[in-house]
Amino acid sequence: MAPRFLAAAAVLALAAGLTACGSSSTESTAPEAPAATALTVWIMRDSMSETLLTNFERDFEAAHQGVTLDVQIQEWDGIGQKVTSALASNDAPDVIEVGNTQVAEYAASGGVKDLTDKVTELQGADWLPGLADPGKIDNKQFGVPWYAANRVVIYNKDLFGKAGVTPPTTRDEWIDVTTKLNADGTQGIYLPGQNWYTLAGFIWDEGGDLALNEGGTWKGGLDTPQALAGIDFYKKLQALGEGPKDSDEANPPQADVFAKGDVAQLISAPGGAVAIEKANPDLAGKLGFFPIPGKTADTPGAVFTGGSDLIVPEASKNPDLAYEVVKALAGEKFQTAMATEMSYVPNRVSLGGVLTSEGAAAMAKGAANGHATPNSANWAAVEAKNVIKEFMTTYLTGTDGAAEAAKASQVIADILNTKS
Numbered sequence: 001m002a003p004r005f006l007a008a009a010a011v012l013a014l015a016a017g018l019t020a021c022g023s024s025s026t027e028s029t030a031p032e033a034p035a036a037t038a039l040t041v042w043i044m045r046d047s048m049s050e051t052l053l054t055n056f057e058r059d060f061e062a063a064h065q066g067v068t069l070d071v072q073i074q075e076w077d078g079i080g081q082k083v084t085s086a087l088a089s090n091d092a093p094d095v096i097e098v099g100n101t102q103v104a105e106y107a108a109s110g111g112v113k114d115l116t117d118k119v120t121e122l123q124g125a126d127w128l129p130g131l132a133d134p135g136k137i138d139n140k141q142f143g144v145p146w147y148a149a150n151r152v153v154i155y156n157k158d159l160f161g162k163a164g165v166t167p168p169t170t171r172d173e174w175i176d177v178t179t180k181l182n183a184d185g186t187q188g189i190y191l192p193g194q195n196w197y198t199l200a201g202f203i204w205d206e207g208g209d210l211a212l213n214e215g216g217t218w219k220g221g222l223d224t225p226q227a228l229a230g231i232d233f234y235k236k237l238q239a240l241g242e243g244p245k246d247s248d249e250a251n252p253p254q255a256d257v258f259a260k261g262d263v264a265q266l267i268s269a270p271g272g273a274v275a276i277e278k279a280n281p282d283l284a285g286k287l288g289f290f291p292i293p294g295k296t297a298d299t300p301g302a303v304f305t306g307g308s309d310l311i312v313p314e315a316s317k318n319p320d321l322a323y324e325v326v327k328a329l330a331g332e333k334f335q336t337a338m339a340t341e342m343s344y345v346p347n348r349v350s351l352g353g354v355l356t357s358e359g360a361a362a363m364a365k366g367a368a369n370g371h372a373t374p375n376s377a378n379w380a381a382v383e384a385k386n387v388i389k390e391f392m393t394t395y396l397t398g399t400d401g402a403a404e405a406a407k408a409s410q411v412i413a414d415i416l417n418t419k420s
Contacts, residue, residue, distance in 0.1 A: 037068070039067060039318055039321055039325060040094050041069060041325060042072055042093045042095070043071055043097050044308065045074065045075055047147070047308060047342075048338070051341070052341050055337075056334065060324075060325065072093070080105075080380075084105075087112065087313050090315055092314075094322035095311070095312055096311050098308065098311055099306075100134045100143065100305065100306070101134050101373050103137070103309050104375050104377045110314070111314050111315065113311070115142065115312065118141075118323065118326075121327070128148055128347055128348070128367055128368075129372075130370025130372045131145030131307050131372075133375065134309070134373070136375070146307065146308045147338060147344040147345060148307035149271075149345060150304060150306060151304070152289050152291055152359065153266070153292055154258070154265065154287055154359075155167065155288050156286060156288075159262075160288070163177075163264070165181065169297040170293050170294065178240045181265070187241050188264050189263070189265040190242070190243050190265070191237060191266070192243040192244050192245075193238060193244060193396045194392050196248075196389055196392060199392060200304055200371070202230035202231070202234050202301070203231070204302035205230065205301055208225075208227040208229075209227075209374065210222065210388070210412070213375075219413050221409060221412075222405045222406075222412070223402065223405040223406040234392075246393045249266075255279060260280070261282070261283065269306075270363050273359060299369060332348070381415050382416070387411050387412055387415070391407075
């Protein structure tokens with residue numbers, strides 16, 4: 001998951017205002033450990049509160065006599081190279097938290113342990129697809145889902161009431177509601193032209209994808225009929241607001257735009273509400289949340305699932321105990337404690353009900369239709385080159401969208417098919 005998306009999730013945790021949870025169970029029957037075994041675990045900053053971490057360390061060590069956990073907090077800045085170097089060394093940590101879309105890159109190095117034989121024990125059939133799928137490469141499970149966050153619609157309740165509308169449950173209703181909101185100086189929705197994660201959801205709803213692997217060769221997916229239907233819907237929705245067509249949600253910060261009080265909706269992680277209220281305290285208590293609508297009322301719109309997986313390096317000196325750490329962190333009791341404390345979406349679909357705040361509940365409902373970016377070690381290069389963002393601007397402003405889609409698809413294919 002990208003750093004700024006994780007930061008939004010961290011803001012959500014602060015916004016939740018939840019008290020510290022009680023001790024969490026490790027759910028393990030541990031292998032016997034030799035005396036004074038030390039396990040090194042890398043956890044990213046803001047993934048766990050201090051209280052949650054302290055409780056986990058205490059309970060795990062109590063259940064595994066002779067084991068000491070050395071949990072080291074890592075920064076997102078520069079973490080890719082640090083993990084890559086660790087996996088290639090003989091002195092790797094025992095467990096590492098990684099962004100869910102990074103698993104393919106790390107697994108390609110050969111330094112990540114295959115945990116396929118543990119999937120059933122870890123209740124893998126219940127995992128969120130958007131977390132589980134990126135951790136599975138060539139039908140082998142290298143990354144174990146840990147937690148997720150995804151986008152929802154944040155709306156201004158006063159403006160909805162003024163327009164006499166309620167949150168929509170289908171795409172068609174969404175267009176109708178947003179059109180009605182565009183009155184008396186209100187902007188129905190603020191949607192910048194390069195919000196490509198939102199576009200990806202619309203493409204997935206149509207049955208398409210950003211790229212497809214056909215017999216080991218990648219093909220860009222932006223020029224398929226399904227993708228073109230997705231971008232057409234994006235264009236229709238985007239036109240109902242005044243968002244710029246040549247920038248993303250960070251330029252300008254969309255929370256600042258919404259905070260002015262004349263925008264009815266935006267698409268964001270629920271934590272975006274904290275930034276909105278900080279910029280305009282008068283909006284406190286006036287913000288609502290609903291899942292991105294799907295094509296039908298019975299299924300929410302598809303969303304990109306950002307989040308984290310857990311991996312065990314091949315170089316771990318204690319692989320069995322490292323797995324016990326993963327099992328504990330991915331288990332139901334810890335997942336419930338983490339969701340309660342941090343307001344993250346737990347790794348299992350069946351645990352979505354533990355999230356009770358309006359924003360978190362909307363996020364959990366959407367997470368059931370979560371997806372991930374194409375499972376390629378080269379996908380990071382597609383994002384770095386802003387291929388999809390640039391395509392979106394040309395599609396929204398140009399006259400031959402199909403031709404632009406074909407060009408962008410070819411660029412994606414060229415990048416994904418590049419041999420390292």
